[in-house]
Amino acid sequence: MSHDMSENLPEAHDASHGTDVATHGDPFADPGLPAHEPRRTDIDERAAQRAERQVSLMFVVSMLATVGFIASYASIDADKIVYIFPLGHVSALNFALGMTLGVALFCIGAGAVHWARTLMSDHELPAERHPIEADDDVRNDVIEQFKTGAAESGFGRRKLIRNTLFGSLALVPLSGVVLLRDLGPLPEKKLLHTGWVEAEPSKPLRLVNMNTDQPMKAEDIVQGSLTFAKPEGLEESDEDFQQQIAKDALMLVRIAPEDIKDAKSRDKGFEGILAYSKICTHVGCPISLYEQQTHHALCPCHQSTFDLADGARVIFGPAGHPLPQLKITTDEQGFLVATGDFDEPVGPSYWERPR
Structure with a gap:
């Protein structure tokens, strides 16, 4: 046994020193x-x-x-x-x-x-x-x-x-x-018009109070107050109500005519009652804060501030456009009505938007 092991030792030694493995x-x-x-x-x-x-x-x-x-x-x-x-x-x-x-x-x-x-x-x-x-x-x-x-x-x-x-x-x-x-569907002209587009001088749309769901008369709008309205015919039970109200929502303020700085804005109103879009032109938040003394409307999301006595121009914040205004008057029964759509597209600004 020991003799056989000694005979194998040189071979193992040679292999460890790099001897050709094929050998x-x-x-x-x-x-x-x-x-x-x-x-x-x-x-x-x-x-x-x-x-x-x-x-x-x-x-x-x-x-x-x-x-x-x-x-x-x-x-x-x-x-x-x-x-x-x-x-x-x-x-x-x-x-x-x-x-x-x-x-x-x-x-x-x-x-x-x-x-x-x-x-x-x-x-x-x-x-x-x-x-x-x-x-x-x-x-x-x-x-x-x-x-x-x-x-x-x-x-x-x-x-x-x-x-x-x-x-x-x-x-x-x-x-x-x-x-x-x-x-999604193509916007087509949906960004340019709202539900108020149905209003025409020959067929005006009445302004309906958002809280009472009743048409409003001029005497219902108290000077210094802020009232919200929607177009006649738009009901909360409608399937697309949320989509429509996101563009059609209206806020009404009554300012003494002599305090209205912008003549064009005054002409679109009725006896000091001005109708503006409730949708902020920054990112579309609903505006609901109104300062009676200064006639400023404040967006609660990013503090964009609009002067409603001066055509709703932006006086502070990131909004890029004034609030669009709706031309209003009264019908034969004395109800406030709109005779056309907003003067500019409603909602957030975008690069194609008419200025």
Whole structure:
């Protein structure tokens, strides 16, 4: 037993000093990289051209699928239901959007993979590990490898693939742009008009007290008071009441005519009664604080202050516009009525807003 162990000692000693592992039959010897086997596309130009056409076809299909996505979004009714086996009854729009977008993205990925496996260089290059911070030689070597890889990819030489890839990548983001339409309905002219737009000189709208839900007469508005009103016909039971009152809410003040500084504002009122939008022109908070002596209205959110005796101009705070004013008068029965919409859009300022 001891004799056998002594015979093995020199061999172990030699291995520890770097003796060739193959000499002693080390089963874990590094076999190295297998010999490179050329692909068919490497030796047959016709096969390479066929692969190029296949890749380009996938990119073209991606572009067509993106166009199909946009066409489906524009043409299919959101409420349309269809039966598709084995899914059952599904939304036609959702199914069309999912299929077209899925095909568009899949073809880009499949085309890129097929390109890499058939036309790009497949030589394996071993590299030793190195410190995280590379020296100049390593950096230069990486740059050269990148240039070599770019040249071997055929990206510059195979224009058909390059152009169709650019086309598919340029069209796919349009799917996301189209989906932005689902953020909500287009405002159209809703930002420019309120429920008071229904009022006309030939068919004026009465002002209804928000608390009593009754039409108001001029004598109901006491000098120095602040009263809130809504247009006739707008009821709290209406499904869209909250949306409408957010634009239609009105505040009435009565100021001695001689104290009204702005002549245009005085002409839009009736015997010192002025009607202004209750919605602050900063971020749309409801204004509810009124200083009787100064005729100032204060927004409680950010302290924007408006001088109601001077056309509701801003005298303090972040608001960018005066409060829009509603032209009022009285009908034959003496009730306060509006003869048209506000003179400017109601609510927060925005860059398109008329000044």
